[in-house]
Amino acid sequence: MxxxxxxxxxxxxxxxxxxxxxxxxxxxxxxxxxxxxxxxxxxxxxxxxxxxxxxxxxxxxxxxxxxxxxxxxxxxxxxxxxxxxxxxxxxxxxxxxxxxxxxxxxxxxxxxxxxxxxxxxxxxxxxxxxxxxxxxxxxxxxxxxxxxxxxKAMKTLPEKWHGLTDVEMRYRQRYVDLIVNDDARDVLRKRALVVREVRKHLEEQGYLEVETPMIQPLAGGAAARPFKTFYEALNCSMYMRIAPELYLKRLLVGGFEKVFELNRNFRNEGLSRRHNPEFTMLEIYQAYGDCRTMMALVEGLITSVANKINGSMQIKKSDGTIIDLTPPWTIATYSDLVKSKGGPDWFDVDTQERRKRAEKMGLRLDPKAADFEVTNEVYEKLIEPTLINPTFVTRLPADLIPLAKRCDDNPNYVDVFELEINGQEIAPGYSELNDPVEQRKRFMKQLEGNSASGDYELCEGKVDEDFLNALEYGMPPAGGMGVGIDRLAMLLTGADSIRDVILFPHMRPKSNK
RNA sequence: GCACCCGUAGCUCAGCUGGUAGAGCAGAUGACUCUUAAUCAUCGGGUCGAAGGUUCAAGUCCUUCCGGGUGCACCA
CATH class of the missing domain: 2.40.50.140 (Nucleic acid-binding proteins)
Structure with a gap:
């Protein structure tokens, strides 16, 4: 019937x-x-x-x-x-x-x-x-x-010859991907080894691993939109952290001299091949050091980990180009790099001329862009992608990184570096600001800037008073650094997408109908 | 958020200028005591991402939506 x-x-x-x-x-x-x-x-x-x-x-x-x-x-x-x-x-x-x-x-x-x-x-x-x-x-x-x-398995495995290629299913049902795709398994195992070796190396160098709050009353330490949540027992709004920085600095105040934290940060941003909103960050602080201390540390760290993971300083990318990690790594100032592309007199000519040159080099500029933003476009679009082998870019314009410590010899530059490998920023490092009065001034200025731009509220217009309180007790001068572990894993495994080095990348939930 | 591309069997994929869905693997039955993408024979398996629309007729054309990928933007 x-x-x-x-x-x-x-x-x-x-x-x-x-x-x-x-x-x-x-x-x-x-x-x-x-x-x-x-x-x-x-x-x-x-x-x-x-x-x-x-x-x-x-x-x-x-x-x-x-x-x-x-x-x-x-x-x-x-x-x-x-x-x-x-x-x-x-x-x-x-x-x-x-x-x-x-x-x-x-x-x-x-x-x-x-x-x-x-x-x-x-x-x-x-x-x-x-x-x-x-x-x-x-x-x-x-x-x-x-x-x-x-x-006993109740479901059939993907086909034995082609395996599982559907990208969506590989990420959503990672367990199937892992059963069937040996290379997926290898990449993710390598990632675990990267994390292990990073820890080992830092512990051997005398750094102490610490854990600071991931749920914070104010999300500070970086410029990013946080995830907001609610703490029932305390009856108040809280944020998922965007960086551990302000807590790690409190530890410097407290007398821990060499600390690191290796854990997740959360930033309420879009996803891309290089960005996952929930990502693993290594932050390291060392009292009495500066950004040069961190340069030496990160060079030793990454080369040692690369050697343990790959047994080689060379990494072959999927397009065939070779990344060579052999130390010592190149150090170049931001200005020199920009001049190499924009002309030796780049910083001497007037704003109009700089714009003209940038546009001639194929950049499309926002007419409202400030002068330093024009220069930075040249850096980001024309220079950064060409930095395949490790390069420390130093002495960045203060306009670009307003919260960092100024260079002793020129307050227009900040005493920081950005480590570029494979055309991507892998690690920024800083000579940390430890003047509490200056820090407060900059926080206030940053707040104004944010309310003016009106994009989103930065922790509802509040300043982390407790952090400033800590600084007022006196923080030793220090070097600090952040290393994006997912990106480091991408680099060392040759993965093209950040999702390939994350076991369970975020996916939009499937609606049940 | 914007642009482009993709969605067909459990998996990997065909399906032409619209004519009513096909193969391999996996599965079932049978043969086979050194195979290895085993082989041979037979058989079954589909809401063509979803909903509308155009048409005598839609997997195919149009619209909207859902999911994914890539690029851009946001963002280090």
Whole structure:
């Protein structure tokens, strides 16, 4: 009568058996449920428990020394990635976190269990005991004596040859991506190693890792729009931090001399290939240092991490160009870089002339742009993208970074650096401002600037009085630095998109209808 | 936020100037005791992202919406 029964009837008429039923993903699920029941009634639990003394596949491969007569018994566990049935023998590929190994099963060795084994699907997780041998075609293989079901998969894996390429699904269902795409797994594992090595290096240098609030009453330390939230128990609005800076400086006041924090910042901004609003930032402060202290530190840090991760100072990008991290890194002043593009007399000519030159070089300028913004356009559009090998850009215009400490010899410049690698800013470093009166003045000016621009409220027009209070107790002069860990991971893994180095990048939730 | 591109079976993709959806893998059944993208035979699987519109007829053309990608902007 209804559609389904008609359809099933037709199937029956066509081939005279009841075996074939309509096949959708849901039907496959039902089929698997049935398999689970059948296994259970045969005394096999498809969702196994603890499975001890498992060898990593990489170690199993290492154990075979080329002597075919030697008997090597091993136990492995992992996911079935391929399954090739040949009558009374079966080959399957098992994958664990260290690699892949082919297993071989035949009816003579397994007996009744062979039929149970033959019901395994690609995607199931199994354990297997057996001994190693080399097949006719020369592949190291485990001949299975016994196996154990550890987990039955109810969904089919993406296709074995092309894998999973749909970018959206790779990010939304990262677990599938990780099962199927070895390179995704490698990149994300490398990222974890980057984080580990960064910590190790800093600890070895005597820096103390600290954790400061991620939910803050005022979101300071950077110019960015914060995420706002509400703290029920305290009955007040709070912000997700945009930077840990103001708390880390409080620690300098408190007497911690070398500290770092490696954790998430949140900025309420758009997403792009290079930006994720929730990103991992390393901030480091060192009392009695300045931005040059930080330059030496970051050069040592990144080269050491690169060496541990890649074993090389060269990184090949997807387009074939090579980034060379070999120290010492280039140091260039902002002005010299701008002059190299805009002409040696760039800063001597008048504003009109600078505009004319910039436009001649193909820049489209906002007619309202201030003079220093015109210059900065030249820097950002024409110079920054060309800084592929590591370059410390120093002595930036004070207009650009109003909160930093001025250079001793010229108050028009600030004593900072921006580390550029691969045309991207990887780390800014500062000689930190420790004059509380000057700091208050700049905060006030910044507030005015923000209310004037009217883009958004900066923490509702409030100044972090507690931070100023801390400064008034006296903060040692210090060098400070921030390193974008996601971007560093991109650099060291050659990833083109920041999302490739983030396990679960943000996605717009799918509406349920 | 703006511009451009994409969305077809569980996955990877075809589908021409509009004519009513197809392949491989995965799945089912059978054969096969050294395969490895196993092979061979047979079979099933679709709200063509969603909703409207044009048309005798829409996967295909138009509009809106949803989701994604890239670029720009915001932003270090």
């Amino acid at each position: 209804n559609f389904n029964s008609l359809k099933e009837k037709q199937v029956m008429d066509d081939n005279g058996t009841q075996a074939n039923v309509p096949e959708t993903q849901d039907d496959i699920f039902q089929k698997c449920l049935k398999k689970v029941e059948e296994w259970r009634s045969a005394g096999i639990e498809p969702y196994g428990s603890r499975y001890d003394n498992v060898d990593y596949i990489a170690d199993v491969r290492g154990a075979y020394k080329g002597d075919a007569s030697e008997v090597i018994k091993k136990r492995i566990a992992g996911r079935v990635m391929a399954f090739r049935v040949m009558g009374k023998s079966i080959f399957a590929d098992i994958k664990d976190s260290t690699g892949r190994l082919q297993i071989y099963v035949n009816k003579n060795t397994l007996g009744d269990n062979f039929d149970h084994f033959s019901r395994i699907d690609i995607g199931d997780i199994v354990g297997a005991d057996g001994e190693l041998f080399i097949t006719k075609t020369g592949e190291l293989t485990l001949k299975v004596h016994d196996f154990k079901m550890l987990s």
